[in-house]
Amino acid sequence: MPEKNGVHDQIILGSGPAGYTAAIYASRSNCCPLLIAGIQPGGQLTGTTLVENFPGFPEGVDGPELMEKMRDQAVHFGTKLVDGEVTKVELDSQPFRVWVDDQSYRCRSLIICTGASPRMLGLDNEKELYGRGVSVCATCDGFFYRDKEVAVVGGGDTAMEDALFLARFASKVTVIHRRDELRAGPILAERALQHPKIEFLWDSVVTTLKGDPKTGFQGLTVKNLKTEKENDLTCDGVFIAIGHHPNTGLFKGQLEMDDWGYLTTKNGTETSVCGVFAAGDVQDPHFRQAITAAGSGCMAAMQSQRYLECVDDADCLQCGE
Incomplete structure (x- = not known):
């Protein structure tokens, strides 16, 4: 079930290329994720007038238009959207909890796509x-x-x-x-x-x-x-070109990070907490491209889905269970 007793299977934080791609893949897996858009819906591309290096648009596409198409595609397949910024998370026990102001949401798996902000x-x-x-x-x-x-x-x-x-x-x-x-x-x-x-x-x-x-x-x-x-x-x-800072303040003390504050991942998009995945610029200090963020968003959704399937299996050995 996508949601049971008020607990979502998946919550996605962030609405850039990573977040929307994760939502599209999760929705098509019949997971019906909840996506919390964040402080800048659409991410950094909403401030870009023309994107010419995203596959499928030979004449280029406006950044806001590209993100609108991604959002519409995610909604089309069943993603539920919440406008707002996450103010608090609790990742020390299941189900995970996230807050948007005073509203609390719970989930079995969390996909973090909160991005990075240029200095x-x-x-x-x-x-x-x-x-x-x-x-x-x-x-x-x-x-x-x-x-x-x-x-x-x-x-x-x-x-x-x-x-x-x-x-x-x-x-x-x-x-x-x-x-x-x-x-x-x-x-x-x-x-x-x-x-x-x-x-x-x-x-x-x-x-x-x-x-x-x-x-x-x-x-x-x-x-x-x-x-x-x-x-x-x-x-x-x-x-x-004076650097970026990852939007990871919410996760300090709860998830492992590198010396620059980027979330560390292994085996693709797995973080240090089982069931929590990270995609896009929040864990990528090197490439920072829309297409690489989208690719890792796909990976995170697929790994999250496999995690959920595994923990529902009585013989699951994932996360040492």
């Missing part, structure tokens, strides 16, 4: 310009800047990977870094430093993003931390 600069209009010249994903948006000038903010591995990737398309890439040397690994750093299209502004931070939602991004202002001097930089786009 931003904290400037006034960066949210307004997000997807309109301000990006956090070079792999997603680099193609749009062919023969244009772009800036990358950051000095770690991600920033250098982004700069090198963007140099395939852009006519010029300016890396803005607050220190006088890179934090990236030696090989990546050397490749970026030697690349003819990549220039560096050292000891510098971005103080202003120019433009508005109507006109789009129109450049930025950079401040040198040593001289205190500010200069305008004309460019067509800026990529913020």
Whole structure:
């Protein structure tokens, strides 16, 4: 039974590509999961104007449209949706419990797809310009800047990977870094430093993003931390590459995490608590793509279903039972 005595077979936390894909697969297994959408229904893709690297859309698809289609497909197969943000979880005993404000929900298996949030600069209009010249994903948006000038903010591995990737398309890439040397690994750093299209502004931070939602991004202002001097930089786009933080605060002390706070998984999507699975950016610090998140969402739903079938079997040996 999908739900018995007020206990759901599966609850899915999060409504990005991982969450909706998990819901589609779970629903088609006649599990009728409950999906709690979270603080940003649709996830990070709702802030992306055009997605061109998701299979099945040769002309590209708007991020919000893609997530709406995923949501509709999940609902079509029987997923129940709850709008809201989970405020508390209890994973120390069965059934697991999750709260949305004062409302409590119980489940036999939990699939966590709460994602990760990009670290931003904290400037006034960066949210307004997000997807309109301000990006956090070079792999997603680099193609749009062919023969244009772009800036990358950051000095770690991600920033250098982004700069090198963007140099395939852009006519010029300016890396803005607050220190006088890179934090990236030696090989990546050397490749970026030697690349003819990549220039560096050292000891510098971005103080202003120019433009508005109507006109789009129109450049930025950079401040040198040593001289205190500010200069305008004309460019067509800026990529913020100062890291991500996984949305795992709810699970601290209850699930194992790595040093950066990402949920650790084994055998696919199994977490440290039997019956709890994790998919997408919440457990993936490396790829952070819609398609990889969707793939792991599929895995989590299938592993959750097998777990439920196993624990219903009197001879089940899963989780040491």
